[in-house]
Structure formats: structure tokens, C-alpha cells
Amino acid sequence: MRADNSSAQAAFAHASDYLERRPLVANRRPLSWITEHVCRIVEKPAPMWWWILTIFFGAVASLTPLMLTYLVSTGVGVWGLNVPVCWAWDITNFVFWIGIGHAGTLISAILFLTRQNWRTSINRSAEAMTIFAVICAGIFPAFHVGRVWMAWFLAPVPNANAIWQNFRSPLLWDVFAVSTYFTVSLIFWYLGLIPDLASLRDRAKTRFRQMAYGLLAMGWRGSNRHWTHYEKAYLILAGISTPLVLSVHSVVSFDFATSIVPGWHTTIFPPYFVAGAIFGGFAMVLTLLIPFREIYGLHDLVTDKHIDNMCKIILLTGSLVGYAYAMEFFIAWYSGNPFEIYAFTNRAFGPYWWAYWAMITCNVAAPQLFWFKYCRQNPWVVLAIVMFPNTGMWYERFVIIVTSIHRDFLPSSWGYFSPTWVDITLFIGTIGLFVFLFLLFVRFLPMINMFEVKNITPEADPHTPDSHSEQNSAISHPSSTKVHA
Amino acid sequence: MNHSEKSLHGLGAEFPTAASLLHAAKKVQALGFRRWDVYSPFPVHGMDHAMGFKRSRVSLFSLIGGFIGLGTAFALIYYTSALNYPLITQGKPYFALEPSLPIFFELTILLTAFGTVLGLLLLTLLPRFHHPVFNWDRFQRVTDDGFFIVLEAADPQFSEEASRKVLQEIGGTHISEIFQDPETTPHPARPNSEVVS
Numbered sequence: 106m107r108a109d110n111s112s113a114q115a116a117f118a119h120a121s122d123y124l125e126r127r128p129l130v131a132n133r134r135p136l137s138w139i140t141e142h143v144c145r146i147v148e149k150p151a152p153m154w155w156w157i158l159t160i161f162f163g164a165v166a167s168l169t170p171l172m173l174t175y176l177v178s179t180g181v182g183v184w185g186l187n188v189p190v191c192w193a194w195d196i197t198n199f200v201f202w203i204g205i206g207h208a209g210t211l212i213s214a215i216l217f218l219t220r221q222n223w224r225t226s227i228n229r230s231a232e233a234m235t236i237f238a239v240i241c242a243g244i245f246p247a248f249h250v251g252r253v254w255m256a257w258f259l260a261p262v263p264n265a266n267a268i269w270q271n272f273r274s275p276l277l278w279d280v281f282a283v284s285t286y287f288t289v290s291l292i293f294w295y296l297g298l299i300p301d302l303a304s305l306r307d308r309a310k311t312r313f314r315q316m317a318y319g320l321l322a323m324g325w326r327g328s329n330r331h332w333t334h335y336e337k338a339y340l341i342l343a344g345i346s347t348p349l350v351l352s353v354h355s356v357v358s359f360d361f362a363t364s365i366v367p368g369w370h371t372t373i374f375p376p377y378f379v380a381g382a383i384f385g386g387f388a389m390v391l392t393l394l395i396p397f398r399e400i401y402g403l404h405d406l407v408t409d410k411h412i413d414n415m416c417k418i419i420l421l422t423g424s425l426v427g428y429a430y431a432m433e434f435f436i437a438w439y440s441g442n443p444f445e446i447y448a449f450t451n452r453a454f455g456p457y458w459w460a461y462w463a464m465i466t467c468n469v470a471a472p473q474l475f476w477f478k479y480c481r482q483n484p485w486v487v488l489a490i491v492m493f494p495n496t497g498m499w500y501e502r503f504v505i506i507v508t509s510i511h512r513d514f515l516p517s518s519w520g521y522f523s524p525t526w527v528d529i530t531l532f533i534g535t536i537g538l539f540v541f542l543f544l545l546f547v548r549f550l551p552m553i554n555m556f557e558v559k560n561i562t563p564e565a566d567p568h569t570p571d572s573h574s575e576q577n578s579a580i581s582h583p584s585s586t587k588v589h590a
Numbered sequence: 591m592n593h594s595e596k597s598l599h600g601l602g603a604e605f606p607t608a609a610s611l612l613h614a615a616k617k618v619q620a621l622g623f624r625r626w627d628v629y630s631p632f633p634v635h636g637m638d639h640a641m642g643f644k645r646s647r648v649s650l651f652s653l654i655g656g657f658i659g660l661g662t663a664f665a666l667i668y669y670t671s672a673l674n675y676p677l678i679t680q681g682k683p684y685f686a687l688e689p690s691l692p693i694f695f696e697l698t699i700l701l702t703a704f705g706t707v708l709g710l711l712l713l714t715l716l717p718r719f720h721h722p723v724f725n726w727d728r729f730q731r732v733t734d735d736g737f738f739i740v741l742e743a744a745d746p747q748f749s750e751e752a753s754r755k756v757l758q759e760i761g762g763t764h765i766s767e768i769f770q771d772p773e774t775t776p777h778p779a780r781p782n783s784e785v786v787s
Contacts (some may be wrong), residue, residue, distance in 0.1 A: 119619035136631060136735035262668055269670035273682050278692040298709070299670040300632075306731035326724070327732040329615075329641060331714040332633035336708040337646035342703060345652075349699050356692055449673045560632040560736075567609040567634055 109200045111412025129223050129561050131405040133530040136559050141408070142552045143301075146401050151548060154400075159290040159544045166552075174249060178517055181251050183527045189513045190522035194505050195245040198532050199377075200357055200502040202242035202539075207379070208288060208386020213297070214346035217339075223414055225557035226406040229301075230397070231390045231556035232294040233550070237542040238389075239287045241265060241535040246279070282356035286306055289349055293342045296335075297326050300556040363503065368509030371436065384422035384468070385498030387415050388491040393543060395488045397552065398478065406553055409482060416481040424473030426501075431471065444514065452508045456521055460504050469496025512532025522584035599722035599770045600626075601753050602729070603762025608634045611737040614760035615640045618739060625745035627737040629723065634778060641742035649711040655705015656698050663690070663697035726768045740768060 130139070160260050185195040209231040216224040258282045270277050291470055309315035325331070330418035332401050355375035356360055362374040391412065398407045437449040453461050470495035474480045480490060512519045547551065605611040608630065615628050619642055628637060671677075672684040682689070711717070719775060722741060723729050739762060741753045750767075758766050 139741060140631075142735045262671060267675060268677065269675055271677075272667045272671050272693060273679060273681055273686075273689040273727075275692075278696075281693050281696040285700045288612075288700060291663060292703050294709055296710075300733065304631075305728035307733045315727050319719060324719040324721065325716070326627045326721055329629060329630065329634070329716075331716070332630070332644075333638045333643050334646045334648050334710050334713045336633050337648040338652075338706045341652045341706045345699050345702050345706075348695075351690070352695060352699075356696075359692070427716060556632040565634070566609050567607075567612040585657040 107554070121350065121393040126408050127408070128563070129226070129408070130558060133563070134405050135454070136562065136564065138396065139307075139553075139555055139558055139562075140304055142401075142403065143551050143555050144305060146527065146547065147305060147549060147551060148308065148369070155544065155548060159541065159548075162537045162541040163354045166534060166541040167537075168530050168534030169232060169244065169249040170534075170540050172527055172534055173244070176248060176527060176531075177253060177377070181513070183525060185523055185528050187522075189518050189520050190507055190511050192249075192510065193522050194503075194524050194528040194532060195249045197499065197502040197506050198535065200506075201499045201537065202238045203246075203286075204354060204378070204385050204498060205389045206235035206238040206242070206290070206384035206386065207354060207382035208240075209233070210293075210346050210350035210388050211383050211386065212284075212351060212390070213293060214530075217399060218347060221469055222561045223411055225561055226403075226408075226553050227390065227394060227411055228557070229294075229550075230288060230394060230546075230552045231386075232297070233543065233546045233552075234386075234389060234393060236287070236294060237539050237546075238243040239283065239290065240542070241289065241539050243283065243287070243428050244507075244535060246283075249530070259262075275356065275363045278356045279360055280354045286297050286349060286353045289342070289346060293346055296339060296342065297554060297557075298550065300327065301322060301551040301554065304555055305551065307570075312529050331388075334525040351379055361443070361509075365442040366509055367442070368452065368505070371433060371438070373429055373432055377426065379427065380422045380425040381498060381501060384419060384426055384472075385494055387419050387422070388494035388498070391415055391419075391487060392495060395484045397547060406544065409484075412484060413481045416475045416487055416490075419491065420472050420475040420553045423468055423475075427465075427469035429459075439444035445513075448509055451512055454502060455508065455512070457504065457508045458512070460500050461508070464497050464500040464504050467493040468501060471497070481517075594684060597770050598743045598750075599725075599768045600725050600744075600748070601750070601757060602723065602738055602740045602764075602766050602768050603757040603760075604728060604764040605737040608632075608737060609762070610761055611739070612636055612640055614739055614762065617760045618741070618756070619749070620635045623741060623745050623747055625742040627740050627742070627747070629729070629736075629740065631733055631735060631737075634737075648706060648713060651712070652706040653707025655708070656702040658705070659698040659701025660694055663694045666697075667693060685771065690708050691750045703768065722768050722770050725771075726766055728766070729763055 124334070134142075173301075184195065186195070209228075212224050212231040213228045213235075247253055250256050250259075258264060259270065259277065293307070299322055302318050303325035306315055306318040306322050309318060355378065358374035358378035361369035362371060364370060393406055398404060434449050436444045440446075451457075471490055474490055481488050507522050511522055602787060603614075605614055611630060612634055615637060618626055619640060628641065630637070645694075648720060666689050668685050676684045678684075723738075728736065729738065730736075739757065739760075740755065747753075754765055
């Protein structure tokens with residue numbers, strides 16, 4: 106028995122050895138190392154590649170105002186959309202960008218509530234991505250209204266016609282959902298930035314930097330009388346952002362789902378859109394983070410474990426999206442409605458078959474590679490694979506929107522949509538704008554949430570050096586613990 | 591110590607780790623100090639309990655904000671759609687709960703967020719760009735890896751010698767006087783003001 110016992114103990118010791126959690130900050134970096142390595146990105150003179158990329162993407166971004174000016178001055182006819190395809194690239198791009206934003210809020214809010222501590226080193230840049238993506242998204246519906254100078258009619262302010270907004274319309278819900286989403290994301294992001302802006306203020310070498318970061322930091326001094334309220338406010342914002350992020354893409358999907366168009370009129374849309382948004386958003390987070398991690402040597406903060414986790418989320422949500430694609434077909438067949446069945450057969454085998462199969466390849470097939478550990482562990486392989494969801498999610502929206510409406514109920518009103526050069530250039534312009542804003546963010550604001558990363562290091566835990574017990578409040582006695590200083 | 595009592599903000603001490611800070615804060619609290627504060631680069635777990643804080647009241651502001659948001663949404667929709675200019679669209683009722691829910695929800699969230707931020711700013715009295723602790727040259731490490739306790743002169747228990755002894759006993763280093771007015775404390779060189787224990 107004794108022998109059994111000891112062998113069991115040995116096995117257990119071996120297992121616990123095996124199952125030990127990988128630290129979220131690799132190589133036991135001290136607190137000042139974290140401050141130094143994050144702040145110096147902002148403090149050192151901008152490297153040459155940054156200037157080149159920023160000027161290049163700034164030039165690409167300028168295509169956005171250029172194309173919009175051309176659109177407004179010439180007329181909406183410069184876009185390729187026309188009856189029966191009245192929603193085309195503009196709404197595709199809108200849904201594409203707004204979806205990308207969702208990963209940022211998911212990381213900052215939902216992973217916060219579920220105590221996923223690995224979020225801390227990626228949430229700042231993911232939230233920045235959210236805000237820039239929503240900016241890009243907002244451009245499209247605003248100009249899609251046709252007469253953009255009338256876009257203020259969407260806001261519930263009295264106007265000369267004395268007619269109010271139609272609150273029964275999902276399009277108006279969308280206005281409220283997206284503007285609330287943008288505002289709350291901005292507040293959440295800024296609130297998280299305050300302690301880190303104070304770090305930059307305290308390290309500032311010039312008066313100008315000290316004033317600029319000092320103003321933004323609002324005089325933050327790390328007082329525990331502030332932290333107690335700050336943590337509560339952060340928790341509440343995370344709590345309200347969680348249903349908010351789920352609601353935004355649900356409301357976006359209502360734009361389609363509440364219509365009676367075959368291919369749009371499905372109850373599966375809200376969860377399907379949310380899963381797709383998270384899927385595409387995480388792909389974009391990885392697309393942005395892997396190069397910057399490499400350039401700035403942030404491997405100890407954004408570890409392979411982080412990338413691995415995100416790949417698993419992409420695999421999960423990609424499979425959910427694949428399930429939704431299949432379910433749409435099943436329901437179309439099960440409904441017995443010939444128009445519904447036709448909409449879906451036409452989607453896969455009609456004139457837009459290439460877009461449909463591009464979507465399936467990118468969104469359903471490509472992420473399955475993440476079942477293999479090799480694919481999740483090698484950042485460059487990951488970067489190559491996530492390009493598929495990035496593309497595929499754009500195709501998904503294009504497929505949903507265009508293939509459902511290009512063949513109306515009567516064959517006399519069938520059409521085929523092709524984008525014009527203005528459509529294409531405007532979309533490229535918003536990609537430029539997105540990357541341009543992100544480059545500015547990386548240059549001027551701390552791209553990693555320093556105070557939260559410090560908070561998950563072993564030396565930050567005053568009770569035990571064990572990373573599992575962060576939630577035990579002041580129960581254990583600090584004198585009985587050993588702390589890595 | 592030829593500075594007047596009035597210009598002295600308090601005595602500050604530095605601690606090496608979050609654990610030592612928590613340990614020290616418990617002792618300061620046990621000694622019955624009231625006007626004192628703890629400064630750290632991140633919120634230290636258990637510190638609120640150690641300092642005897644009750645639950646933060648930010649949530650009250652959030653709740654009020656949320657109710658105002660919900661009320662605003664209801665008033666807005668009901669007034670515009672059913673009272674001010676009722677208009678039949680798609681044969682739907684002028685006001686119904688179902689199509690109003692998304693706007694109820696979004697405005698509730700929006701004003702909850704506003705309430706939360708307002709509550710945070712009111713309860714922390716931020717923005718406040720000048721504070722006596724910033725006159726202490728070591729203090730700028732608070733946003734890097736510095737842990738500090740400041741006993742304020744306004745505390746009824748405060749006396750310079752006794753409070754300095756308290757800070758020494760609980761393991762504080764670099765114990766310094768912190769003055770209200772930056773003019774009276776030439777910054778950063780201030781000889782004899784730092785006692786390294």
C-alpha cells in the first residue's frame with residue numbers, strides 16, 4: 106500500500122509539474138521592466154519604418170475623403186449599386202468593420218468578467234482597434250443615406266418637417282446601437298488608459314509631453330482611495346459592455362432579419378452575426394499584434410500562450426459560423442418555401458458562387474488548421490492563416506447582402522451587381538484609415554495595458570505567489586507568504 | 591524643521607513590494623489614523639479591506655444613470671411616436687414594447703456609462719492636476735514600481751516625530767516630509783529632508 110501511495114504521489118507530482126500554468130508574463134520580468142518596455146515604444150524617436158508606413162497609409166487613408174467628396178459632388182450613381190441591389194459594398198463594408206470591432210470589446214469586457222487574466226496584455230490594442238474599426242464603419246451608412254447633408258435626420262431632433270424618426274425601424278435601432286457602442290467603447294478605453302497615461306506623464310522628459318499626458322491623465326496619482334472607485338467603475342463598464350457588444354451585432358443583423366427578403370429573414374442571424382464578428386475580430390487582433398510584438402520585442406508580454414488562446418477562439422467561432430451556414434441551408438429546405446430554397450441554392454450555385462465558396466474556404470475550412478498545435482504555436486503560420494478569416498468575413502457579408510437581393514421575386518427584376526472603381530477605392534481608403542489610426546495609436550499611447558499586466562505578475566499578489574488565488578481578498582496573512590521582489 | 595505646520599502636507603514613506611505595503615497599511619489602519627493614503631502602481635488586492643473601505647458608491651451613480659437612460663428612451667419614443675406626431679407606418683401600433691426594446695436597452699447602457707464616469711470623477715475628485723504628493727521627488731515612481739504610504743498632517747493623531755516613528759516601525763524607507771506648496775520645497779534637491787531608515 107505504501108509503495109502504491111508513494112508511486113501515486115510521484116505520479117501526482119509529475120502531473121502537477123506537467124499541468125503548471127504558464128506565466129502570463131514570461132521570464133519573471135520585474136514591474137519596472139514592464140513600464141520601461143511599453144513606454145519606450147512611445148518615448149524613443151520614431152523609427153524609419155514607422156514614418157514610411159504612416160506616410161504610406163496616411164496617403165491611402167486620404168482616398169477616403171477624396172472618394173467621398175467625389176461621391177457627394179457627383180452623385181450616388183458613382184457607386185455600383187442599383188435596383189435590385191440597393192445595398193452592396195457600402196453595407197458590406199459597414200458590417201465588416203463593425204464586426205471587427207467586436208473582438209476588442211469581447212477581450213476587454215467579457216474576458217474581464219470571466220477573469221481571463223491573459224486578456225491584460227492584449228486588451229488595450231484590441232480596444233483601440235475597436236474604436237478605429239467603428240470609425241471606418243460609420244462612414245458607410247452615413248453616406249449610404251444618399252444625401253449625407255440630411256444624415257442628421259437620423260437624430261431625434263425637431264426638424265422643419267415636424268416628423269419624427271421611425272422608432273419601429275431597425276435602421277434607427279442601428280443608429281442608436283452603433284453610436285452607443287462607439288461612445289461606450291471610447292469611455293472604456295480612455296478609463297483604462299488613465300493610469301498608464303500617468304506613467305507616461307511621470308516619465309516625460311519634456312515640458313510639452315508632461316503637459317499633454319498630464320492633462321489626459323487627469324492628475325492620476327495611484328491613490329488607493331481612487332483605485333477602489335476606479336476598479337468598481339471598470340467592473341461596471343465591463344458589465345454593461347458585455348450585453349452591449351452582443352446587442353450591437355444583433356441589432357445590425359436585425360437590419361436584415363426583420364425584413365421579408367428570402368435569405369435575410371432568419372432567426373439565426375443575431376447569434377450567427379455575433380459569432381462571426383468575434384471570429385473576424387480576433388483574426389484582425391492577431392493580424393495587428395503579431396507584427397508589432399515582433400518589432401517591439403514584446404514576446405514576454407504577448408506570449409505564445411496568448412496567440413494560442415486566440416487561435417482557439419477563432420477555431421471555435423469559425424466552427425460556429427460554419428454551423429450557422431449549414432443551418433441556414435437546412436432551414437431553407439425544411440421551410441418548404443420555394444423562394445427560400447431558391448435563395449440558398451442560388452447563393453451557392455448561382456452567379457455569385459465564387460463569393461460563396463471563397464467564404465466557405467476562408468471561414469470554415471481555413472480555421473480548422475488551428476486544430477494542429479503546430480499551426481497555433483508558430484506566429485507566422487498563424488498570421489498566414491488569419492488572413493483567411495479577414496478576407497472571408499468580408500465575403501460573408503457580401504454573400505449575405507448581395508446574393509439575397511440580386512434576384513428579386515420576379516425574373517424581370519433580376520440583376521448582377523459589380524462594384525465601380527469608386528466602391529473599390531473607398532474601401533481601400535478605409536483600410537488605409539484603419540491602419541493609419543492604429544500606427545498613430547502605437548506611436549503615441551501605451552499599446553499594452555501596463556497597470557493591469559503588473560497586476561497579474563506574481564509580485565503583485567500580496568497574499569500568495571500562486572497565480573490561482575487572485576480573488577481571495579484579505580483573508581490570508583501577508584507575513585506567511587513569500588514574495589518575489 | 592522650520593516649516594510651519596500649515597505648509598506640511600504629511601509624511602511619506604516608501605515600501606518595496608505590494609505585500610509589504612498591504613502589511614503596513616493594516617498596521618496604520620489599526621493605529622487609528624484617518625487622514626492617510628496608500629499609493630501604488632496598480633490596485634493591490636485586499637487593500638480596500640485593509641484600509642477599512644466600504645463598497646464603492648460608483649454603482650449608485652451607474653444605477654441612477656441607467657434609470658435616467660431608460661426613462662429618456664421611453665419618453666422619447668412615446669412622445670414622438672404616440673403623442674406629438676402619431677404616424678401610421680406599416681400598420682404598426684404607435685407605441686409598442688417590442689420595437690422599443692432595442693432603444694430602451696441602448697440608451698440605458700449609454701447613460702449607465704455616463705453615470706459611472708460621472709460617479710468616478712465625483713468620488714475621486716478628479717481631474718485634479720496639482721496635489722502635494724507630487725512635490726515629493728520619489729513619488730513619480732508610483733506609476734512605475736513604487737509603493738507609498740502618506741500620513742497627512744491634517745490627521746488628529748499626526749505629530750511629526752511620532753508619525754515618523756510609526757512609518758519606520760512598519761518598514762517604510764525614504765521617509766520624507768511632503769509640503770503643500772512647491773515653492774517652499776526646492777525641487778528636486780532638498781537636503782536633510784530625507785531620512786533613510
